[in-house]
Amino acid sequence: MSSLHKSRIADFQDVLKEPSIALQKLRELSFSGIPCEGGLRCLCWKILLNYLPLERASWTSILAKQRELYAQFLREMIIQPGIAKANMGASREDVTFEDHPLNPSPDSRWNTYFKDNEVLLQIDKDVRRLCPDISFFQMATEYPCLLILDPQNEFETLRKRVEQTTLKSQTVARNRSGVTNMSSPQKNASSPALNEYEVLPNGCEAHWEVVERILFIYAKLNPGIAYVQGMNEIVGPLYYTFATDPNSEWKEHAEADTFFCFTNLMAEIRDNFIKSLDDSQCGITYKMEKVYSTLKERDVELYLKLQEQNIRPQFFAFRWLTLLLSQEFLLPDVIRIWDSLFADDSRFDFLLLVCCAMLILIREQLLQGDFTVNMRLLQDYPITDVCLILQKATELQDCK
Known part of the structure; x- marks a missing residue:
C-alpha cells in the first residue's frame, strides 16, 4: 500500500x-x-x-430502528394470504369463507397476492441475471433471512413463490440446473457461466434472492412506480458493496441497509423510471437532450456529426442515464463512478458531464465512423479506464 x-x-x-x-x-x-x-x-x-x-x-439507535422496521415490512408483506388473516385472529374456516382465491373484491388479500405475483415474476426474471460477469449473486449469503426461512414461521421464500405460482410458465424459463437462462450485453469477464450453478438447498439463499426481496418490498411500498426493469441494476451495486463490508456486524444487516439506501437513491432518480414524466423538465428525455446541449457547448463539431447521422441520445444515453452507467462498465468500475456521483452536490448533473466526457473521449472514432460503426461504439463503449472518464468530466465541470 x-x-x-x-x-x-x-x-x-x-x-x-x-x-x-x-x-x-x-x-x-x-x-x-x-x-x-x-x-x-x-x-x-x-x-x-x-x-x-x-x-x-x-447512528446506533437509528440503525436499530430502521432494521427493525425492515423486519416488520417482511412480516407484513411476504406472507400467504390465508395464513395472514388466520394469524390476525380469524380461524381458518372464517378466512376461507370471507376471502378465497376467486374473490373478485379489490380488497381481497388473494387479489392483491395475485397482482403482486405479476410484479414478482418480472423482478425474478431480472435479478437472476444480475451482474453475470461475477459469481457473487449466485453464491449463498452468510446471512439468510431467518424470518423467512424459519420453518416455524408460515412465510414463504419468494423463490418458492415464483416456482409454485401458476403464472410461472409465462415468464420464467428454467434449465435443468434451475437457473434462468439469460444473455447480457454487459462486458463479460472470465467467469463460470450461470447455468453451471446449482440450485441452493432449503435453508440457504443466494444473494440474488436477497436483492429480489428488497425490490419486492420496494414495489409494495411504492405502488405509484412499483417495479420497473432496470431497478435491479441500481440496487445490485449497492447490495454488493454492503454485503462485502469487512465489518461482519454491518454485513449481517446488508439487506435492510441496502433497502433504505436504495429507497433514498430512488427518491432522487425515480423520475427517470416514470414514463408519464419522460417529456417533463424532470424526466429522462430532458436529461438526454441536456447531454447533447452540453456536448454542443464543448465540442460543436462532434455534436453536428452525431446530428448529421441522426444518432439521437435515446439510442444510448437513455441506458447510460437511467442505470447510472451500471451496464457500461464492470462492477468495480461502476462502484468507483458512483463514489463521485454520490459525493457531488448536484450529483446527477455530474452524471450528464460524465456522459458528455464519454462522447468527447471517443470523438476521433465517432468523427470517422458511419452510423453503424458509431452506434456500435456507443452501445458497447470502448474505453474501460473510468478514471480517465471521470477526469475528463471534472475538467468539463471546472470549465463551467
Whole structure:
C-alpha cells in the first residue's frame, strides 16, 4: 500500500471519527474515490445517501430502528394470504369463507397476492441475471433471512413463490440446473457461466434472492412506480458493496441497509423510471437532450456529426442515464463512478458531464465512423479506464 493511499485512508478516518461529520469535507474526499479498506466505502455511501445522519451519536439507535422496521415490512408483506388473516385472529374456516382465491373484491388479500405475483415474476426474471460477469449473486449469503426461512414461521421464500405460482410458465424459463437462462450485453469477464450453478438447498439463499426481496418490498411500498426493469441494476451495486463490508456486524444487516439506501437513491432518480414524466423538465428525455446541449457547448463539431447521422441520445444515453452507467462498465468500475456521483452536490448533473466526457473521449472514432460503426461504439463503449472518464468530466465541470 502506497504512502499516498495510506494518507487518503487516514483523511477519511479523521473525518468519520468526528462527533459531527463535516459533510462538505467528506464529499470532497469521496469525489476522488473512496478506499475500500476498513468498510470506508460502505459507511461513506450510507452518509452520502442520507441513511445515516451527520451526528455519530445517533447512528446506533437509528440503525436499530430502521432494521427493525425492515423486519416488520417482511412480516407484513411476504406472507400467504390465508395464513395472514388466520394469524390476525380469524380461524381458518372464517378466512376461507370471507376471502378465497376467486374473490373478485379489490380488497381481497388473494387479489392483491395475485397482482403482486405479476410484479414478482418480472423482478425474478431480472435479478437472476444480475451482474453475470461475477459469481457473487449466485453464491449463498452468510446471512439468510431467518424470518423467512424459519420453518416455524408460515412465510414463504419468494423463490418458492415464483416456482409454485401458476403464472410461472409465462415468464420464467428454467434449465435443468434451475437457473434462468439469460444473455447480457454487459462486458463479460472470465467467469463460470450461470447455468453451471446449482440450485441452493432449503435453508440457504443466494444473494440474488436477497436483492429480489428488497425490490419486492420496494414495489409494495411504492405502488405509484412499483417495479420497473432496470431497478435491479441500481440496487445490485449497492447490495454488493454492503454485503462485502469487512465489518461482519454491518454485513449481517446488508439487506435492510441496502433497502433504505436504495429507497433514498430512488427518491432522487425515480423520475427517470416514470414514463408519464419522460417529456417533463424532470424526466429522462430532458436529461438526454441536456447531454447533447452540453456536448454542443464543448465540442460543436462532434455534436453536428452525431446530428448529421441522426444518432439521437435515446439510442444510448437513455441506458447510460437511467442505470447510472451500471451496464457500461464492470462492477468495480461502476462502484468507483458512483463514489463521485454520490459525493457531488448536484450529483446527477455530474452524471450528464460524465456522459458528455464519454462522447468527447471517443470523438476521433465517432468523427470517422458511419452510423453503424458509431452506434456500435456507443452501445458497447470502448474505453474501460473510468478514471480517465471521470477526469475528463471534472475538467468539463471546472470549465463551467
